[in-house]
Amino acid sequence: MKLSVLFLLLLSFNISAIATETKSAKLWLERLSQSLRQLNFTASFVVVKNNHAEPYHWLHGIADNGQELEVLTRLNGPRHDVLRQGEVVSYIEPEQEAYSIRTDYIRGPIPSVFRGDIKALETSYRFISVGRSRISGRIAQLVRIVAKDKHRFSYWLWLDQKTGLLLKMAVLTRQGNLLEQIQFTHIEVADQLSDNLAQLQSAELPEVVSLAYQQQHKDLSWQVDWLPQGFAVVKSNQHNLNTYNRGEDRAVEFMLFSDGLVEVSVYVNLSQEQFREPEYAIDGATIVYNHILQGIEVGVVGKIPLATAKKIAESIMPNVDKTKKNNLPSTPNPVIERQDD
Amino acid sequence: MSEIKLESVSSLVDNYTPSTDENMSAHLIDNMLKDEELSATWQNYHLIGDVLRDEVPQSLQLDLSQTIADAIAQEATILSPNSSTLTHTSTNESVDDAVSATKENEIQTTNTVVDARQRFKAKIANLAKPMGQVAIAASAAALMIVGVQHNVADNDIIPNHVVQTVPLSGYANPVSFSVQSPQSDVSYQSKQYTQQAMNEQIAVERVAQQRRLQALLKDHKLQVKLGSNIK
Numbered sequence: 001m002k003l004s005v006l007f008l009l010l011l012s013f014n015i016s017a018i019a020t021e022t023k024s025a026k027l028w029l030e031r032l033s034q035s036l037r038q039l040n041f042t043a044s045f046v047v048v049k050n051n052h053a054e055p056y057h058w059l060h061g062i063a064d065n066g067q068e069l070e071v072l073t074r075l076n077g078p079r080h081d082v083l084r085q086g087e088v089v090s091y092i093e094p095e096q097e098a099y100s101i102r103t104d105y106i107r108g109p110i111p112s113v114f115r116g117d118i119k120a121l122e123t124s125y126r127f128i129s130v131g132r133s134r135i136s137g138r139i140a141q142l143v144r145i146v147a148k149d150k151h152r153f154s155y156w157l158w159l160d161q162k163t164g165l166l167l168k169m170a171v172l173t174r175q176g177n178l179l180e181q182i183q184f185t186h187i188e189v190a191d192q193l194s195d196n197l198a199q200l201q202s203a204e205l206p207e208v209v210s211l212a213y214q215q216q217h218k219d220l221s222w223q224v225d226w227l228p229q230g231f232a233v234v235k236s237n238q239h240n241l242n243t244y245n246r247g248e249d250r251a252v253e254f255m256l257f258s259d260g261l262v263e264v265s266v267y268v269n270l271s272q273e274q275f276r277e278p279e280y281a282i283d284g285a286t287i288v289y290n291h292i293l294q295g296i297e298v299g300v301v302g303k304i305p306l307a308t309a310k311k312i313a314e315s316i317m318p319n320v321d322k323t324k325k326n327n328l329p330s331t332p333n334p335v336i337e338r339q340d341d
Numbered sequence: 342m343s344e345i346k347l348e349s350v351s352s353l354v355d356n357y358t359p360s361t362d363e364n365m366s367a368h369l370i371d372n373m374l375k376d377e378e379l380s381a382t383w384q385n386y387h388l389i390g391d392v393l394r395d396e397v398p399q400s401l402q403l404d405l406s407q408t409i410a411d412a413i414a415q416e417a418t419i420l421s422p423n424s425s426t427l428t429h430t431s432t433n434e435s436v437d438d439a440v441s442a443t444k445e446n447e448i449q450t451t452n453t454v455v456d457a458r459q460r461f462k463a464k465i466a467n468l469a470k471p472m473g474q475v476a477i478a479a480s481a482a483a484l485m486i487v488g489v490q491h492n493v494a495d496n497d498i499i500p501n502h503v504v505q506t507v508p509l510s511g512y513a514n515p516v517s518f519s520v521q522s523p524q525s526d527v528s529y530q531s532k533q534y535t536q537q538a539m540n541e542q543i544a545v546e547r548v549a550q551q552r553r554l555q556a557l558l559k560d561h562k563l564q565v566k567l568g569s570n571i572k
Contacts, residue, residue: 091566107566209567235564241556256564265561281554288554288561299553301561 018128025127025143029118031164032157036115038062040197041165042188047109049180049284056109061197069197072108082106083200090205098206109182110166111155113260120260124148124230125155133158135167136184145261150174151228151308152262153285163189171285173305180284219319220253222268222296226315228308230259241267252299264302264309268316271297278313280306289313346372347382354386 035041040061047054055075063069070084078094089107090100105112113120121127130142140158147154158168169182193201218237234256241252252267276292289300289309298316300309349369373379391397 101567241560254560254564263561263565265557265564267557267560279550279554281551281558283558286558286561288558290550290553290557299557301557 021129022127025129026118028129028141028143028159028164029114029127029145029157032159032166033115033118035164036060036166037068039163039165040190040193041163042186042190042194043165043184044186045109045182045184047180047182047284050282054109055185058108059194059197061193063193063197063201067201068104069193069200070106071196071200072106082108083203083205085200085203085205088205088208092206100206100208102208110169111261114157114166121145124152124228124259125261132161135160136187138162138167138187140167147174149228150305151311152259152304153179155261160187163187165189171303220255220268221319222253222316223319224255224257224266224312224315225317226311227257227264228259228304231257231264232259234258234263241269257302262303264300264304264312266312266316267297267299267301269297271295273297278310280309346379350379350383351386354383354390 041059043058043060045056045058047056057071057073057075059069059071061069067086068084069086070082072082074080079092080094081090081092083090083092084106087102087104088100089103089105090098092098105115118127125145125147128144128146130144133140133142135158139161141161143157143159145155145157154172154174156168156170156172157166159165160167165184165187166182167184167187170178171180172178220236220238236253236255238251238253241250250269252269254268255266257264257266271292273292274295276290276297278289278291280287280289282288285303286301287304287306287309289306291298291313293314296316298313300313302309304312346369350373353369353373373383388397
């Protein structure tokens with residue numbers, strides 16, 4: 001496999017150019033990260049997946065006291081707003097009470113790693129700077145973040161030559177099939193903080209959810225035996241999978257993995273049924289996979305290929321370090337509990 | 342001979358042929374049609390018969406043929422409106438004896454003018470008719486195209502296998518779900534097309550499945566958001 005990739009690379013580039021292309025790509029990504037953190041910008045973009053488009057509005061700015069301010073709004077349908085004041089991020093969503101979290105990332109359609117340390121991706125992806133094109137009326141540099149193995153998708157980024165900001169992003173399979181894309185329709189960089197953000201600065205955000213009681217690194221009775229290289233556990237816990245008043249809430253053991261760019265959730269619980277055919281749904285690049293094998297129901301969710309999800313799900317096995325297996329008390333999900341108050 | 346003829350007519354009226362010879366009766370009818378007197382007799386015999394049988398209408402119209410002929414003469418001819426107006430005016434002309442020859446000429450010329458104008462109108466009508474038909478056909482076609490495009494557009498927005506993901510009180514995360522059970526090892530794309538036909542039983546099962554998967558996706562998103570603050 002590696003050989004064939006190398007062969008392809010040889011075909012497309014001069015071998016001596018690869019090193020410089022990678023270096024240039026890395027520089028571009030570092031610039032992107034810097035721009036996303038330091039510029040005052042107003043942007044509109046559209047997420048295109050499953051044959052339809054979701055428009056977003058995105059504001060970012062730096063206050064006089066150095067605090068980062070950010071607003072991300074989904075423009076269609078019920079309001080989905082994300083507000084950020086420095087280290088506090090608030091999610092305002094229609095189906096639950098607004099809540100805040102202490103973090104410095106907004107979780108939106110754009111992977112948060114792009115504003116973080118890009119080096120975190122180097123184990124699983126390689127960076128290639130490809131060439132220039134015109135996107136949203138600007139000159140853009142195409143940088144590819146190519147998966148090193150077949151277990152994940154590749155990301156193509158078009159970055160504004162002037163500001164280093166993102167102009168377009170595409171998620172592609174290894175075969176080059178487009179799964180999801182983000183297209184910026186408008187970008188404006190200003191020296192001054194915009195009025196909306198100035199207002200946000202003085203706004204009072206919802207209370208920060210305390211997650212202290214939630215054990216985030218609990219030992220579970222199940223473990224994942226196989227994961228693509230580069231994925232590490234972000235957290236693991238037990239909570240109720242809320243199916244919203246359908247009386248089907250079930251306690252699950254939950255693990256969240258990340259390779260820096262994508263997150264994969266794994267859910268495990270015992271089921272009354274012995275067997276159920278694998279079933280899955282695709283939402284753009286996100287796959288939701290579920291099956292019951294020998295009375296164990298396993299769900300896998302994330303922006304990974306079906307084969308990867310299936311392989312992860314099939315690799316679930318009892319945790320050998322753990323002697324007690326059944327009837328573990330489940331800790332309710334903190335956000336859901338707030339809702340019950 | 343006249344006696345014999347009258348007798349024959351009488352028997353004809355009474356609905357039976359005077360002689361067995363077929364040719365003879367045919368000959369008699371021919372004769373009767375030619376002979377005015379015989380025709381009148383035929384008419385009278387019928388009238389007598391009608392009176393005897395009490396089948397006489399309230400108002401007796403002895404000469405129906407004349408009234409019909411008059412009616413026809415009065416009626417305007419529909420097939421050629423030009424000539425009808427012409428004849429109409431000319432009949433008026435003939436009725437009016439005092440009209441001089443010059444006036445007649447004048448009317449004749451106006452007639453031709455009217456005639457020409459009407460012909461022109463007819464021509465336009467003839468020309469407009471097919472054009473109108475074409476226009477109707479074209480607009481129908483246009484409507485069809487628009488309709489079809491509209492349909493296509495609709496399909497684009499809501500693809501076939503978009504199942505409204507669990508209706509979480511209007512939480513319209515417009516996830517257009519394409520749920521399928523992987524049976525064969527084909528690529529995703531082709532799989533999406535394999536599950537076109539499904540019956541109701543499957544649909545019910547699908548809703549449950551949908552709910553399960555939606556719950557997972559929902560929780561995944563939530564956990565990703567929450568998870569970001571613990572490292």
